[in-house]
Amino acid sequence: VDLTAARERARALDDADPIGFARDRFVVPDGLVYLDGNSLGAMPRAVPDVVQDVVARQWGDDLIASWNTNGWWSAPARVGRALARLVGAAEDEVLVADSTSVNLFKLMAAALRLKPERRVILSERSNFPTDLYIAEGLIELTGSRHELRLVDGAEIADAIDGDTALVSLTHVNYRTGAMHDMADVTARAHRAGALILWDLAHSAGAVPVDLNGCGADFAVGCGYKYLNGGPGAPAFLFAAHRHHAGLLPVLSGWMGHAAPFAFEPGYRPADGLERMLAGTPAVIGLTALEAGVDLMLEGDGAALRSKSLALGRLFVELMEQKCSRHGFRLASPTDESSRGSQICFAHEHGYPIMRALIARGVIGDFRAPDILRFGFAPLYVRHADIWHAVDHLSAVMDSGEWDRPEFHARASVT
Amino acid sequence: VDLTAARERARALDDADPIGFARDRFVVPDGLVYLDGNSLGAMPRAVPDVVQDVVARQWGDDLIASWNTNGWWSAPARVGRALARLVGAAEDEVLVADSTSVNLFKLMAAALRLKPERRVILSERSNFPTDLYIAEGLIELTGSRHELRLVDGAEIADAIDGDTALVSLTHVNYRTGAMHDMADVTARAHRAGALILWDLAHSAGAVPVDLNGCGADFAVGCGYKYLNGGPGAPAFLFAAHRHHAGLLPVLSGWMGHAAPFAFEPGYRPADGLERMLAGTPAVIGLTALEAGVDLMLEGDGAALRSKSLALGRLFVELMEQKCSRHGFRLASPTDESSRGSQICFAHEHGYPIMRALIARGVIGDFRAPDILRFGFAPLYVRHADIWHAVDHLSAVMDSGEWDRPEFHARASVT
Numbered sequence: 054v055d056l057t058a059a060r061e062r063a064r065a066l067d068d069a070d071p072i073g074f075a076r077d078r079f080v081v082p083d084g085l086v087y088l089d090g091n092s093l094g095a096m097p098r099a100v101p102d103v104v105q106d107v108v109a110r111q112w113g114d115d116l117i118a119s120w121n122t123n124g125w126w127s128a129p130a131r132v133g134r135a136l137a138r139l140v141g142a143a144e145d146e147v148l149v150a151d152s153t154s155v156n157l158f159k160l161m162a163a164a165l166r167l168k169p170e171r172r173v174i175l176s177e178r179s180n181f182p183t184d185l186y187i188a189e190g191l192i193e194l195t196g197s198r199h200e201l202r203l204v205d206g207a208e209i210a211d212a213i214d215g216d217t218a219l220v221s222l223t224h225v226n227y228r229t230g231a232m233h234d235m236a237d238v239t240a241r242a243h244r245a246g247a248l249i250l251w252d253l254a255h256s257a258g259a260v261p262v263d264l265n266g267c268g269a270d271f272a273v274g275c276g277y278k279y280l281n282g283g284p285g286a287p288a289f290l291f292a293a294h295r296h297h298a299g300l301l302p303v304l305s306g307w308m309g310h311a312a313p314f315a316f317e318p319g320y321r322p323a324d325g326l327e328r329m330l331a332g333t334p335a336v337i338g339l340t341a342l343e344a345g346v347d348l349m350l351e352g353d354g355a356a357l358r359s360k361s362l363a364l365g366r367l368f369v370e371l372m373e374q375k376c377s378r379h380g381f382r383l384a385s386p387t388d389e390s391s392r393g394s395q396i397c398f399a400h401e402h403g404y405p406i407m408r409a410l411i412a413r414g415v416i417g418d419f420r421a422p423d424i425l426r427f428g429f430a431p432l433y434v435r436h437a438d439i440w441h442a443v444d445h446l447s448a449v450m451d452s453g454e455w456d457r458p459e460f461h462a463r464a465s466v467t
Numbered sequence: 468v469d470l471t472a473a474r475e476r477a478r479a480l481d482d483a484d485p486i487g488f489a490r491d492r493f494v495v496p497d498g499l500v501y502l503d504g505n506s507l508g509a510m511p512r513a514v515p516d517v518v519q520d521v522v523a524r525q526w527g528d529d530l531i532a533s534w535n536t537n538g539w540w541s542a543p544a545r546v547g548r549a550l551a552r553l554v555g556a557a558e559d560e561v562l563v564a565d566s567t568s569v570n571l572f573k574l575m576a577a578a579l580r581l582k583p584e585r586r587v588i589l590s591e592r593s594n595f596p597t598d599l600y601i602a603e604g605l606i607e608l609t610g611s612r613h614e615l616r617l618v619d620g621a622e623i624a625d626a627i628d629g630d631t632a633l634v635s636l637t638h639v640n641y642r643t644g645a646m647h648d649m650a651d652v653t654a655r656a657h658r659a660g661a662l663i664l665w666d667l668a669h670s671a672g673a674v675p676v677d678l679n680g681c682g683a684d685f686a687v688g689c690g691y692k693y694l695n696g697g698p699g700a701p702a703f704l705f706a707a708h709r710h711h712a713g714l715l716p717v718l719s720g721w722m723g724h725a726a727p728f729a730f731e732p733g734y735r736p737a738d739g740l741e742r743m744l745a746g747t748p749a750v751i752g753l754t755a756l757e758a759g760v761d762l763m764l765e766g767d768g769a770a771l772r773s774k775s776l777a778l779g780r781l782f783v784e785l786m787e788q789k790c791s792r793h794g795f796r797l798a799s800p801t802d803e804s805s806r807g808s809q810i811c812f813a814h815e816h817g818y819p820i821m822r823a824l825i826a827r828g829v830i831g832d833f834r835a836p837d838i839l840r841f842g843f844a845p846l847y848v849r850h851a852d853i854w855h856a857v858d859h860l861s862a863v864m865d866s867g868e869w870d871r872p873e874f875h876a877r878a879s880v881t
């Protein structure tokens with residue numbers, strides 16, 4: 054195997070990368086190979102200045118006037134408008150607010166109300182847990198008239214039936230990177246008279262998403278992964294126009310009122326999607342997220358996907374060349390059209406292997422029970438990073454370094 | 468009337484102020500008299516540096532490792548622990564999370580579940596609207612088995628009966644500054660077998676609060692008013708120990724799971740109050756809030772209350788001296804033991820008067836239909852500020868300046 058040639062090839066691909074310019078728009082610490090942008094995206098270089106401005110000037114100097122003069126009031130809709138372009142939504146179909154979990158609750162509750170005669174929320178067993186937990190909590194709260202039915206991912210389409218009120222799926226699986234065919238599953242849900250809610254946590258900014266092209270009903274997504282919005286960034290929610298007027302805002306806070314400053318004792322929902330706002334928006338977090346979304350919009354969507362797939366292809370190829378004898382099993386789909394922007398390998402010693410790799414400055418993450426997860430944020434991950442990652446991983450395995458006691462110790466957050 | 472003497476007296480009071488040192492720990496722009504800390508607290512001087520650190524170093528350089536190494540994971544409990552000291556709670560009885568509206572929803576839902584045989588949420592008609600709206604949304608969602616009953620503030624205690632599941636009140640009224648007797652109303656609720664939830668939005672950091680001393684069941688509060696946590700800061704929630712094991716977490720997100728990184732498909736609540744966490748915490752906002760709470764803890768509670776009352780007393784006295792002929796009516800209680808840390812006057816031309824005052828650099832706010840609201844954050848408002856505020860207000864009235872057309876134009880956020 055000619056590894057020097059592979060390294061040269063990676064460099065050549067980086068030199069020819071049409072979105073290679075974007076790497077310098079992020080802070081990536083020297084010597085780090087950061088393949089965990091699907092957990093916490095890297096920081097756009099613009100962020101410290103925009104956050105300093107919102108804090109020191111807007112809050113410190115302009116104080117309460119900033120709600121008008123510095124656009125705080127309109128931030129949830131403004132950042133939502135920018136984000137809409139990334140996910141194939143109309144500009145008034147996306148709002149930035151709360152966390153993904155809270156937005157799931159709002160939209161699931163509203164969706165069930167639109168299908169009062171149906172009893173089932175259908176999801177997949179391997180969905181991200183918060184999506185399942187939130188459905189459980191909602192069902193418990195509303196008196197257990199509904200049921201959360203879980204099936205394997207491949208069985209979803211066939212499991213949709215006349216009892217299904219809502220199909221709730223994460224587009225790209227957090228653990229394996231497997232990607233549902235959004236258009237196909239949405240069409241299947243609609244043919245059965247069901248609604249569909251897509252969780253775009255591992256999609257927005259990572260793979261092409263066309264919510265309206267697919268006819269999707271609802272979606273939520275995360276601000277701090279591929280959108281690079283910073284730790285605990287506000288999340289977003291989408292609802293198709295046709296549903297706006299009928300949406301029941303169950304977290305009916307003052308921000309979603311038709312006249313928030315009339316301070317009326319009774320709730321009247323705002324006309325449009327704004328009714329899905331609850332409390333006062335997290336202005337500082339919104340500002341950081343806005344910088345991330347704006348930067349993402351500079352990259353061409355087709356170029357992002359093309360690079361993401363090339364990175365994954367190179368990773369799989371190099372793993373075969375350099376690590377094939379070490380017992381890794383590809384846990385992501387082999388068909389790249391069914392993959393998000395990550396590659397996962399299963400290994401019985403996955404936890405200490407990942408700790409050893411992180412100690413060498415290659416940052417991926419571990420997901421129980423045995424998954425090593427590598428995310429490829431196409432704006433700042435380079436082909437050369439892939440080469441280095443596999444080079445270190447092979448060294449970790451060849452040397453037996455992964456089996457040192459310190460790599461077996463569990464961190465509180467993994 | 469000897470106004471020069473009043474001014475000298477104000478200066479002397481500032482010179483003798485035991486918490487006068489705190490003013491310099493905040494940024495208050497030159498020439499501004501800021502009496503709107505009950506809407507958005509002023510910025511602690513420490514904030515730009517701590518926010519820069521969380522952004523540039525913790526996020527930018529340390530990236531995902533920060534969840535462990537920089538204490539992101541523990542931030543909701545850590546800031547809650549500090550906040551607990553301000554409100555008379557045990558250190559594991561307060562969490563910082565989400566918005567006040569969302570926390571209201573969580574605690575109201577959990578409270579109703581603890582009193583399954585009772586039907587009524589009792590509140591006051593002039594409560595802050597979001598408290599009422601959230602109750603409405605919850606009742607609608609759970610199938611209208613409950614009723615939101617609204618009475619006048621003075622009638623609350625007598626309206627609690629055997630049908631009351633939950634009494635939901637804001638301790639200090641947002642519009643008038645009238646303060647409930649927390650111990651008395653809590654005891655009345657408990658004697659009738661009801662639970663009580665206090666909204667501390669205008670209390671925490673402004674007036675003494677002793678939740679456990681009063682035997683309170685639940686509370687929520689706001690981070691961006693007297694706690695000076697910044698625009699849209701995360702809010703907090705309190706539940707007494709005795710309720711923790713029975714709390715139903717209806718917004719059952721992954722952060723509240725007993726083992727969040729086990730990624731189990733079924734929800735199991737964490738043992739303690741952590742089960743009331745839903746999604747990923749807003750780390751940047753939490754960091755700014757922590758600086759505000761830490762600063763607040765440097766002030767002695769009795770000194771804060773004493774100064775707050777002295778500021779209010781001076782304001783009312785000077786208004787009588789200088790503005791009595793202009794038609795202002797004190798809308799706050801005359802008995803200062805029943806007042807929070809704000810003074811309100813009603814005036815039929817309240818809106819343009821407040822706009823004219825703001826144009827002179829005296830920042831209060833207007834609350835429909837006719838209330839001019841002045842908040843006294845005791846850490847940074849000085850007696851001299853009160854003198855200047857009334858001096859400007861009398862000039863605005865004496866000159867007729869308030870009636871200029873530009874002051875009648877409505878801003879989008881007031």
